[in-house]
Amino acid sequence: MTNSGTNTPHVQTPQTPTLLNNRYRVIKVLGDGGFGTTFLAEDTQMPSRRQCVIKQLKPIDNNPQIYQLVKDRFQREAAILERLGDSHDQIPMLYAFLEEAGQFYLVEEWVAGQTLTQKMQHGPLSETEVRDILIKLLPAIDYIHQQRIVHRDIKPDNIILRQKDGIPSLIDFGAVKETMSTVVNSQGQTNRSIVVGTPGYMPMEQLAGRPVYSSDLYSLGLTAIYLLTLKIPQELETDPQTGVLLWQHLVPNLSSEFAATLSQAIHPQPNERFLSAVAMMNHLVLPATHVVDVAQDATNAQAPEILANQDTTPVGVEATDIVAHTLQQPSISITEASVSVPPEPAVSEPTQAVIPQHPSVPPTVNQARFPEWQKAILTGGVIGIFVLVSAVLLRGQVSDLLSRNSPTPAVGTERSTSDKAVSASPEPSTPTNDSTSQVTRPAPPPPVEIALPPNADQTNARIAGDPGSKNIRSGPGTNYAQTHIAYPGDRITIITSDHDQGGFLWHNVYFPKSQAQGWIAAQLVKADQAAKPAPDPTPTPKPTPANTNATLVGSPESKNIRTGPGTKFPTKHMAYPGDRVRIVGQRKDVGGYLWYEVLFPQSGVRGWIAAQLIQRD
Numbered sequence: 001m002t003n004s005g006t007n008t009p010h011v012q013t014p015q016t017p018t019l020l021n022n023r024y025r026v027i028k029v030l031g032d033g034g035f036g037t038t039f040l041a042e043d044t045q046m047p048s049r050r051q052c053v054i055k056q057l058k059p060i061d062n063n064p065q066i067y068q069l070v071k072d073r074f075q076r077e078a079a080i081l082e083r084l085g086d087s088h089d090q091i092p093m094l095y096a097f098l099e100e101a102g103q104f105y106l107v108e109e110w111v112a113g114q115t116l117t118q119k120m121q122h123g124p125l126s127e128t129e130v131r132d133i134l135i136k137l138l139p140a141i142d143y144i145h146q147q148r149i150v151h152r153d154i155k156p157d158n159i160i161l162r163q164k165d166g167i168p169s170l171i172d173f174g175a176v177k178e179t180m181s182t183v184v185n186s187q188g189q190t191n192r193s194i195v196v197g198t199p200g201y202m203p204m205e206q207l208a209g210r211p212v213y214s215s216d217l218y219s220l221g222l223t224a225i226y227l228l229t230l231k232i233p234q235e236l237e238t239d240p241q242t243g244v245l246l247w248q249h250l251v252p253n254l255s256s257e258f259a260a261t262l263s264q265a266i267h268p269q270p271n272e273r274f275l276s277a278v279a280m281m282n283h284l285v286l287p288a289t290h291v292v293d294v295a296q297d298a299t300n301a302q303a304p305e306i307l308a309n310q311d312t313t314p315v316g317v318e319a320t321d322i323v324a325h326t327l328q329q330p331s332i333s334i335t336e337a338s339v340s341v342p343p344e345p346a347v348s349e350p351t352q353a354v355i356p357q358h359p360s361v362p363p364t365v366n367q368a369r370f371p372e373w374q375k376a377i378l379t380g381g382v383i384g385i386f387v388l389v390s391a392v393l394l395r396g397q398v399s400d401l402l403s404r405n406s407p408t409p410a411v412g413t414e415r416s417t418s419d420k421a422v423s424a425s426p427e428p429s430t431p432t433n434d435s436t437s438q439v440t441r442p443a444p445p446p447p448v449e450i451a452l453p454p455n456a457d458q459t460n461a462r463i464a465g466d467p468g469s470k471n472i473r474s475g476p477g478t479n480y481a482q483t484h485i486a487y488p489g490d491r492i493t494i495i496t497s498d499h500d501q502g503g504f505l506w507h508n509v510y511f512p513k514s515q516a517q518g519w520i521a522a523q524l525v526k527a528d529q530a531a532k533p534a535p536d537p538t539p540t541p542k543p544t545p546a547n548t549n550a551t552l553v554g555s556p557e558s559k560n561i562r563t564g565p566g567t568k569f570p571t572k573h574m575a576y577p578g579d580r581v582r583i584v585g586q587r588k589d590v591g592g593y594l595w596y597e598v599l600f601p602q603s604g605v606r607g608w609i610a611a612q613l614i615q616r617d
């Protein structure tokens, strides 16, 4: 639809209802385009006569396919708004979904304010303004991703800065795709979806009908670049060799940290982007801390040769930043002294003691305080605080706050009957033979009944160690990318274990609160007394292309590699038929289908894929 602006009166068309459902009185047209017409209306049956937005399905021509597409889009938006709008302040509420005189209408909360497109009429925004918008928006995006929903149409038109408080709201959920509804059929093919989104803001995988969570972060990155440069994505040049969009020369004064954040968000390869809104938030708030976190990995302290070999420094982070952040460990407090952070040593030593959860931040207070934290951002104070704050600690706090802010998943049924704890079980070792190309099949794994995430009260361990943040990684070893940050005291469930290259034990753990999953050095995990951690598995040799033992098969499109065994787990990587892998584990999902945990020797990526997409040698 075209954007007519929130303040522009519009002549109503003859089809415009004046009083819908004998209740909603149309005030003016807000937009009129491809999918229908959007009106501003008032609810005559509410004492306040509150204003609302009515979306009317466009009168359909004779094409039944188009009719179905548009109707599906409306119904999808209604279903998603009903599910999300009630639980998150930055998503409009659904008031009604109705059919009248053969037409469909959706009545939703009116977010009074300006879209980012409208705001741009006054010229480009500063780095501080854009950072501020991202910091306020990422928790909402994180929330919808926690609900396993990809928005798919994040762009300046679909972000409204609320008049009352300046907080950005996310609108237009007509394009959403619930990733959990993707079905793998018996041939191992995932069902295809109609490509919905806005050209330019849409990454390639979304254009191919395969949106992932980081597709939204890509769109968000390009939205930010538009705000900084006034250039829509189509106006940006592309590096002909890498496909990377060239934009930084347009804003030469941008800080290298912020430029690095945006560049990573808009990387053409989904696996090179931030895998989650939390990861982007972390990078955005204090990108340089990543390096300090590396220094805090217990394994690094024990195995410096691995540290020397790894390359986890984010773009734009200089060695001087590392030193600065390592030296500056001020004690600070954020907003109404609700979150006070003590100093911590630059390098942590793993201990077996269980540290109370988030020192000085009782979990209940922490959760309840999040709105205050957002308010503090609103007042503009936090940006300043971020600059001064201790890099390691604040970054972890923000990540933690962000993940804790996510309301309880609305999809209650998905975690009902089958939401049992995943028992700690050994990762089945895969016998391999490095000296010959002979391949042996993996040993059968212990029986696992379910593959769904466990509840918070069914965890069997905690993060331990000194009070500093701990890196959660995408695989067992410090050479795997950091995906998440955890803190001593965080409740976890140990799912599997494995050794890194140096022979150190790592656990694959699940965080029920944030629903994150990843690997952490075993000495930073304290198992509950009643529960035993996964037994120390037989060390597995580092895979090389020579000891791969399977090939991805199936239709030519990309295949999702997930963080766990089942379509309910998020996608972390894309692979293609013909890719060689090593099978390192197997489990059944909740439906009884077999999944393999596979390792890609070239990239070191490790994840889960439906067994029917794997052909063993």
Ligand SMILES: Nc1ncnc2c1ncn2[C@@H]1O[C@H](COP(=O)(O)OP(=O)(O)OP(=O)(O)O)[C@@H](O)[C@H]1O
Binding pocket: 001, 002, 003, 004, 005, 006, 030, 031, 032, 033, 034, 035, 037, 038, 053, 055, 092, 108, 109, 110, 111, 112, 115, 157, 160, 171, 172, 174
């Ligand atoms: N909940 C809302 N609160 C306030 N304004 C809204 C709301 N929903 C839509 N609008 C405004 O109404 C206008 C039309 O929006 P709508 O989402 O229907 O169409 P569009 O985004 O222009 O087109 P498309 O749906 O094809 O992307 C836009 O200016 C948009 O900002």
